[in-house]
Amino acid sequence: MSNTSRTENTRTLLLQAARHEFAAHGIAGARVDRIAERAGVNKQRIYAHFGDKEQLFRHVVGGAVDELSQAVTLTDDSDPASYVTRIFDYHRSHPDLLRLLLWEALHYGDSPVPGEEERAGLYDAKVASLTEAMGGSASDTDARHLLLTLIGLAAWPQITPQLTRLVLGRDPSDEEVRDQMREHLEKFTRNAAAPPTTSA
Numbered sequence: 001m002s003n004t005s006r007t008e009n010t011r012t013l014l015l016q017a018a019r020h021e022f023a024a025h026g027i028a029g030a031r032v033d034r035i036a037e038r039a040g041v042n043k044q045r046i047y048a049h050f051g052d053k054e055q056l057f058r059h060v061v062g063g064a065v066d067e068l069s070q071a072v073t074l075t076d077d078s079d080p081a082s083y084v085t086r087i088f089d090y091h092r093s094h095p096d097l098l099r100l101l102l103w104e105a106l107h108y109g110d111s112p113v114p115g116e117e118e119r120a121g122l123y124d125a126k127v128a129s130l131t132e133a134m135g136g137s138a139s140d141t142d143a144r145h146l147l148l149t150l151i152g153l154a155a156w157p158q159i160t161p162q163l164t165r166l167v168l169g170r171d172p173s174d175e176e177v178r179d180q181m182r183e184h185l186e187k188f189t190r191n192a193a194a195p196p197t198t199s200a
Contacts, residue, residue: 011049013039018046019060023096026103027057058114061104064097069122074129080150081190083130087154088182098159123147134193146193153185 017038021030032053036043050056072086091098104113113119123144131143138146157164157172164172164181171177 010039010041010045013041014046014049014056015060015063018056019064019096019100022057022060022103023099027054027107030057054114057104061100061113062115062119064094064100065119065122068094068097069126074126074133078129078133079190080130080134080146080193081186083133084150084154084189085182085186087151088158088185091155091158092178095158098155102159150189153189157181 014035017035018030020038021035025031030053032043032046035056036046039045046053046056050059068090072083072090074083127140127143127147130147131138131140134143161172168177168181172181
């Protein structure tokens with residue numbers, strides 16, 4: 001294996017190990033020793049590749065958000081109901097992303113997050129795509145509010161499983177419960193985002 005391949009392999013192993021550690025413990029609770037041990041490398045490799053633990057967290061979150069953006073796209077043949085169910089399905093299969101975002105929110109509070117402008121650009125693109133998907137009928141502000149609402153609808157039942165259990169009276173990890181929630185989100189969004197009807 002070449003030095004370049006070995007370096008890339010080490011970086012990949014560290015990012016995978018760090019994603020697991022940060023999702024479980026956040027920035028403050030994560031331990032560099034555990035990340036290095038899980039990756040099977042010396043912990044000095046973390047500092048050599050990423051500088052410090054906070055920079056490593058930035059790379060982990062940025063990578064996870066990029067994966068979501070690539071996996072769940074908004075195109076001109078999408079509609080809000082389709083988008084919200086695909087977001088729901090993605091978080092269902094990748095629960096670590098929501099945990100990472102919650103840890104990030106707790107750590108940074110109202111302060112800007114690292115790489116904020118770049119990440120905001122991803123959402124700017126989604127807003128533009130959502131506006132196109134709705135036939136250009138929504139203003140930029142309305143499209144931004146709708147996008148945030150769709151993300152919240154898809155994520156909230158999975159962010160707070162205890163609240164979902166209390167409200168529904170059923171185990172939110174049950175596949176039937178999740179399927180029913182998905183169906184409800186699709187119907188709700190289709191009705192809520194439908195263009196207003198005009199009377200003759």
